[in-house]
Amino acid sequence: MKHVGASRQADAKGVLSVIGLDIRPGDEWAIDVDGEDEKEVSSTIDGLVRSQFGETEEREGPESEIAPRIPAALKRMGASVLSGRPVSGGVGRGRAVMLGSWNLGAAAGGRRSSGPGKERTRVAGAVASVSEELTKRAQRSTGAAADLLRAHGAMIADPEFMRAIEQRTDGGNSAESAVAGASEEFASRLREAGSILIRERAADVMDLGMQLLTALGVRDFGDVPTLMERSVVLCEAPTPGQIMRLDAKMLAGLVFGNVGATSHAVILARSMGIPTVIGVEGLKERAGAARMVVVDSVSGTVILDPSEQVGRLYDLDERALATRRALIAPIVARPGTSRDGVCMEIGCNAATAADVARASAADGVGLFRTEFLYLGRDHGPSEDELFGVFRDAVVACGRRPVIFRTFDIGADKPAPFLHLAAEENPFLGERGIRLYLKHAPTLRTQIRAIVRAAAAVAGSKVRVMAPMVTNVAEAKWFLGQVRAAETNLANAETKGTPLEVGVMLEVPAAAASVGRLAAHADFFSLGTNDLAQYWNAADRGNAAVHGLASEIEPSFLAFLDRVCSEARAASKWIGMCGEMASEPKNLPLLLGLGLNEISVAGSVVSDLKVRLRGLEKRDCRGLLERAIGAEDAAQVEEMLASFSGAESGEPPIGEHLINLGCTARSKEEAIREMVGVVYGAARTDRPRDLEEDIWAREETYSTGLGFGFAVPHCRTGSVRSVTVAVARLEKGIDWGSNDGAAVRHVILLAVPDRLEAKTHLRVLAQLARRLVHEDFRGAVESAAGPREMAELLKRELGL
Amino acid sequence: MKIVAVTACPTGIAHTYMAAEHLEKAAKSLGHHIKLETQGAMGIENELTKADVKDADVVIFAVDIDVEKKERFEGKKLIKVGVQEAIKNAAGVIAKAGA
Numbered sequence: 001m002k003h004v005g006a007s008r009q010a011d012a013k014g015v016l017s018v019i020g021l022d023i024r025p026g027d028e029w030a031i032d033v034d035g036e037d038e039k040e041v042s043s044t045i046d047g048l049v050r051s052q053f054g055e056t057e058e059r060e061g062p063e064s065e066i067a068p069r070i071p072a073a074l075k076r077m078g079a080s081v082l083s084g085r086p087v088s089g090g091v092g093r094g095r096a097v098m099l100g101s102w103n104l105g106a107a108a109g110g111r112r113s114s115g116p117g118k119e120r121t122r123v124a125g126a127v128a129s130v131s132e133e134l135t136k137r138a139q140r141s142t143g144a145a146a147d148l149l150r151a152h153g154a155m156i157a158d159p160e161f162m163r164a165i166e167q168r169t170d171g172g173n174s175a176e177s178a179v180a181g182a183s184e185e186f187a188s189r190l191r192e193a194g195s196i197l198i199r200e201r202a203a204d205v206m207d208l209g210m211q212l213l214t215a216l217g218v219r220d221f222g223d224v225p226t227l228m229e230r231s232v233v234l235c236e237a238p239t240p241g242q243i244m245r246l247d248a249k250m251l252a253g254l255v256f257g258n259v260g261a262t263s264h265a266v267i268l269a270r271s272m273g274i275p276t277v278i279g280v281e282g283l284k285e286r287a288g289a290a291r292m293v294v295v296d297s298v299s300g301t302v303i304l305d306p307s308e309q310v311g312r313l314y315d316l317d318e319r320a321l322a323t324r325r326a327l328i329a330p331i332v333a334r335p336g337t338s339r340d341g342v343c344m345e346i347g348c349n350a351a352t353a354a355d356v357a358r359a360s361a362a363d364g365v366g367l368f369r370t371e372f373l374y375l376g377r378d379h380g381p382s383e384d385e386l387f388g389v390f391r392d393a394v395v396a397c398g399r400r401p402v403i404f405r406t407f408d409i410g411a412d413k414p415a416p417f418l419h420l421a422a423e424e425n426p427f428l429g430e431r432g433i434r435l436y437l438k439h440a441p442t443l444r445t446q447i448r449a450i451v452r453a454a455a456a457v458a459g460s461k462v463r464v465m466a467p468m469v470t471n472v473a474e475a476k477w478f479l480g481q482v483r484a485a486e487t488n489l490a491n492a493e494t495k496g497t498p499l500e501v502g503v504m505l506e507v508p509a510a511a512a513s514v515g516r517l518a519a520h521a522d523f524f525s526l527g528t529n530d531l532a533q534y535w536n537a538a539d540r541g542n543a544a545v546h547g548l549a550s551e552i553e554p555s556f557l558a559f560l561d562r563v564c565s566e567a568r569a570a571s572k573w574i575g576m577c578g579e580m581a582s583e584p585k586n587l588p589l590l591l592g593l594g595l596n597e598i599s600v601a602g603s604v605v606s607d608l609k610v611r612l613r614g615l616e617k618r619d620c621r622g623l624l625e626r627a628i629g630a631e632d633a634a635q636v637e638e639m640l641a642s643f644s645g646a647e648s649g650e651p652p653i654g655e656h657l658i659n660l661g662c663t664a665r666s667k668e669e670a671i672r673e674m675v676g677v678v679y680g681a682a683r684t685d686r687p688r689d690l691e692e693d694i695w696a697r698e699e700t701y702s703t704g705l706g707f708g709f710a711v712p713h714c715r716t717g718s719v720r721s722v723t724v725a726v727a728r729l730e731k732g733i734d735w736g737s738n739d740g741a742a743v744r745h746v747i748l749l750a751v752p753d754r755l756e757a758k759t760h761l762r763v764l765a766q767l768a769r770r771l772v773h774e775d776f777r778g779a780v781e782s783a784a785g786p787r788e789m790a791e792l793l794k795r796e797l798g799l
Numbered sequence: 800m801k802i803v804a805v806t807a808c809p810t811g812i813a814h815t816y817m818a819a820e821h822l823e824k825a826a827k828s829l830g831h832h833i834k835l836e837t838q839g840a841m842g843i844e845n846e847l848t849k850a851d852v853k854d855a856d857v858v859i860f861a862v863d864i865d866v867e868k869k870e871r872f873e874g875k876k877l878i879k880v881g882v883q884e885a886i887k888n889a890a891g892v893i894a895k896a897g898a
Contacts, residue, residue, distance in 0.1 A: 761812055765837075
């Protein structure tokens with residue numbers, strides 16, 4: 001493989017070497033293929049490139065791009081704070097423990113070579129042993145740890161790495177120092193790369209070196225300390241091996257130096273759920289003397305030897321989190337339901353059993369993609385291989401339903417074994433079900449595997465659907481294929497009930513023929529990604545026309561409405577698995593459509609369930625009808641943005657936003673606690689950002705208006721609708737008010753910044769006016785409970 | 800006494816309205832008639848008309864910034880105070896206006 005611009009080349013069979021080429025976006029690269037199998041290899045590589053190496057479109061969740069900053073509250077309290085990037089959420093507190101970086105050279109020691117031949121043999125033995133160990137551990141692990149172990153397995157097989165070690169043993173070095181030297185050489189090459197993704201792989205190489213040295217008998221690497229109590233471990237340049245060796249039960253938090261978010265140590269920490277902050281420079285100098293540490297992986301701060309005051313702030317956080325969990329847990333544990341009791345299941349899209357396992361809040365799997373089992377391969381997968389994958393997925397689903405979609409491939413995707421002819425217009429060509437006639441055996445194999453998997457797991461609820469169906473003939477044929485497979489397999493192994501067979505509605509002709517298709521399908525699922533593109537005749541991936549492919553185009557919404565009505569009239573289940581469903585702002589429209597289910601990215605299932613609980617079908621139906629009558633998608637966008645407040649289940653003020661027994665002793669605590677109440681009530685997902693927005697206003701000019709009242713307020717992107725929280729303080733707090741009086745009542749006002757400024761100001765103006773009057777103040781001071789307070793403010797402030 | 804007043808505070812808009820409330824309370828309790836215009840982040844509210852100004856005996860500005868459309872008040876008896884004073888001692892300000 002060659003990096004054309006930089007005139008560098010590497011053995012393309014070596015993972016480390018390829019990484020070391022440091023090929024970045026925009027760089028030209030070339031690959032020379034030579035050998036008996038060069039034709040097959042070339043075509044496989046060609047396919048991989050065209051399919052962008054099989055990377056899926058779905059993002060796994062919001063990317064954390066928060067710039068390091070110290071929260072105002074901590075600054076004001078004079079806490080000793082280090083700033084970094086949060087990478088895993090959560091807060092941890094514990095004894096500070098410094099972890100040193102591994103020095104392979106020192107660990108290798110001064111042992112003399114017993115001769116190149118002997119040392120070579122020792123190296124070979126160590127490599128074999130480590131390889132085997134990695135494979136075994138990878139098989140026993142799941143998720144990030146498994147990926148990591150497999151990646152290390154690939155790296156250790158790199159022929160250039162081997163050559164680098166052998167060069168040294170041939171030159172008279174001991175196996176130990178040859179390994180240490182080669183590892184250091186590769187690591188430093190990687191550290192010089194331009195891309196941070198590649199620089200981070202240096203830690204992996206160091207880790208491999210350590211594993212090889214261990215296999216050679218080296219024992220002393222310096223400390224991976226035994227944690228005696230809940231600890232926060234700080235390390236400038238951690239390797240994943242070090243992290244894995246720490247006692248997870250005692251690990252309260254991790255702080256790393258300048259490593260990147262994709263370094264394996266970080267991926268590991270995240271998957272272990274340990275609050276981690278990275279990017280903190282000079283850890284030894286700055287934190288070496290600390291005894292206790294708080295790791296705040298929400299705001300990305302590390303607090304050294306926190307004071308009792310600071311401790312109390314984090315106690316408040318814990319309480320808010322507990323409140324929120326208690327609020328959300330029952331919602332998430334049950335199927336998606338609206339406030340008025342209408343059920344709309346929220347499932348997840350998946351491609352592996354691991355995906356399913358991760359989405360424990362999902363009501364089912366509305367789309368299990370199977371393409372990855374076919375792409376980039378020279379032979380189709382065997383029935384047994386497929387059976388294994390599908391069975392694992394069904395097991396991971398438990399009692400929840402799963403819909404397998406048979407392979408959805410076209411000329412634009414690399415499936416060499418299918419020998420697909422190149423097409424001028426693959427999106428209007430032979431793809432999805434259209435291919436199956438020519439590749440019936442491949443389809444049969446897959447269907448058999450699905451049928452067997454369903455039968456193999458007791459209590460399974462498996463369904464299967466076909467992609468890109470256009471007409472009744474296709475639906476009939478597909479149904480026939482499934483029934484035939486069930487008949488052929490009918491024996492002890494598959495004594496189950498016949499599978500439900502469905503049709504994906506992606507082609508407008510099919511979507512417009514639900515009535516006709518209903519006789520040949522048990523259910524439907526709307527593939528809105530493609531359906532909207534065909535509807536608007538615009539390619540989402542084409543920047544020039546991207547804006548035309550909108551799924552909230554009024555005519556498209558009207559079409560969806562019609563399709564859903566037809567499905568209902570035919571008494572058929574209808575779901576949606578397109579990306580449109582994963583967008584929280586579209587949720588009211590989807591409830592209005594009356595879908596039975598939406599299947600979304602695993603990471604948004606919980607959030608959508610909570611939001612759904614705040615919506616009423618009637619209001620949503622009204623919104624949908626208004627949207628259908630809108631001029632264009634832009635107008636619908638506005639309607640969605642202003643559909644909030646009581647309509648979306650979030651009235652400005654409510655009992656759960658009122659705390660009449662607040663024990664805060666300072667402004668910092670009061671604001672933290674009130675933001676915590678807002679967070680606990682699930683009215684904000686970003687409590688730290690909200691808190692910063694409030695402080696930004698507070699620090700300009702005290703919001704203490706006199707008479708013992710304070711009105712901290714802000715316009716913020718961290719709430720979805722106007723939110724008013726109230727606290728009555730047990731002890732008066734100095735708020736810096738003009739009249740010097742201690743504050744006993746705090747009324748916090750947060751207004752979404754997408755609403756015009758006037759909303760914010762109107763409420764504030766009204767509040768300010770009312771506060772001048774003794775009778776109002778008296779009424780607030782004597783409100784007996786949260787309900788009375790809510791009613792009072794609703795009336796007085798016109799909320 | 801017929802009073803017209805304008806309140807305007809550049810920082811917290813709360814103070815603009817508090818000053819207006821205080822002046823209104825004080826004026827009414829002293830038996831005067833008062834019309835209040837606020838100039839704040841929401842723009843001009845309750846704008847005083849030519850007729851309002853013509854009828855008035857005195858104009859009070861309780862402001863920390865320049866008043867917009869000042870021309871309306873040319874030739875009238877004017878009392879100017881800061882917003883804080885109107886909040887802390889509205890009665891005193893009304894008395895000043897009457898003197």
